[in-house]
Amino acid sequence: MSGLLEIDKLCVWYGPVFALKDATLSVGSGEAVALIGANGAGKSTLFKSIVGFLRPKSGALRFLDRDVTGLRTEQRIRLGVGYSPEGRRVFPGLTVRENLEVAVFAGKAERARRVDRAFSLFPQLATRQEALGWQLSGGQQQMLAIGRALMGQPRLLLLDEPSLGLSPKLADEVLAGIRGIVKDGTSVLLAEQNVGKALACCDRAYVLEVGKIVLAGTAAALRDTEEVKRAFLGG
């Protein structure tokens, strides 16, 4: 399992306060990794550092064996990262189809093929192709954000709390989709507060607490850890 994403001792500060301290983690090819932690633990901060919205103070960030710290956001994305942000951030004035199209960097035929694939992944979107981004329901926006993140056929997909604001049933559907995405060759890093669900669909997990990674291991092993049970699973 070669390291697709390698993060070593990453430190991120917001002004005088740190949000991540010596975070070390990796995602390999063909795996789904969960990043779990309570509100304010630093999950979104880690994702924003990976895509380059934030500049880490120190530490290494390697993707596909390349140091990406000097690259602009769009360069990192084009290397093979897909990002579905917290809060979805679909383009509100673009139609559903346009939201998907803007993220494809390939010829016209290929563009149409990939858009169709997103529609077959999320049939609900297919029926609302001409609706504007802001007109969608929260769940539909979430599907669109994930579909858009897959348009570049990324090697690594970053999903920041995709179940936020979804009904339990829809959240299950979205999380169940993760196995299929991994099978198609895209590794997944998933930030979730719903630990039970995250551990159920991921191979490994890291537990983040106030900016520090306090636990790491296979999903099966973590499920049985006392700390995880106590802190997150209510048992």
Place this chain on the structure above:
Amino acid sequence: MITFLQLVINGLALGAAYALVALGFVFIVNATGAVNFAHGDLVMAGGYAAVGLGSLAQIPAVYFLPLVAVIMFVLGVALALLAYFPLINRPPSTVFISTLLCGIILQNAFVVLFGPQAHAAPPLLKSGVAHFGEIEISVQAIGTMVVAAILIASQYLLFTRTQIGRRLRATAEDRQMAQAVGIPAFALIAATFGLGTALAGIAGALLANQFFVYPTGGIPLSVYAYIAVVIGGWGSIAGAVIGAMIISLFQVVVSAYVSYAAATGLLYVTLLLIFVVRPQGIFGERVQRRA
């Protein structure tokens, strides 16, 4: 009745040029959220470019209009590099001031290069008027309307039908997220400045035949562009065009019956009223975001 119709047609011809001015202005507002108060001076720069090129070669403006557009595109990118990108993380009012300063620099450059007096650029095709019954329209006015119609239609197609247009819109809506889907947002913002400035320049070249160019002539144009965008709904491209038409009709008709000063004064009063009564503009409804 005939005189009124004549006035309306004159107003529409002026409105066609104003529409190009407002269109370029709204592009830049959309792409950056920044109000470019050098915009009117860039219109004058286009006018001066036409004056300069016209004095080099005694040919109708239509032949060198593409060159004016190219020169102005470069000037717009330079403006972005100088007055926008260095201030990108500052509040919008900073960019407002920096573009205002660039406008003043341009006004002084015009004095140095062309002197304080007014100049006229060569006509688009030829001077003279065409008669339609009792209505007469200058050939320049017809040319202006045709050029504006072509450019407005191509803008519409660019923004709605092409991949680059979609990416320009995505960048305008959420720059950071555009980058996060792989779009080189900074290059597109620079291109937007170029495109908006090219439109301003073409408008200037068209206006510079009938209305002359002079160093401070751009100042009211910046304000008109601003008013057009406020009337049309902040950020709406179609609204900006309609807003520009309303301003020019208003100016032409009120100046004919009352006076030019009254027209200008009333226009500014209207702007204030819109701010208070209908801040989203007369036509505009801004894209809403879901919480």
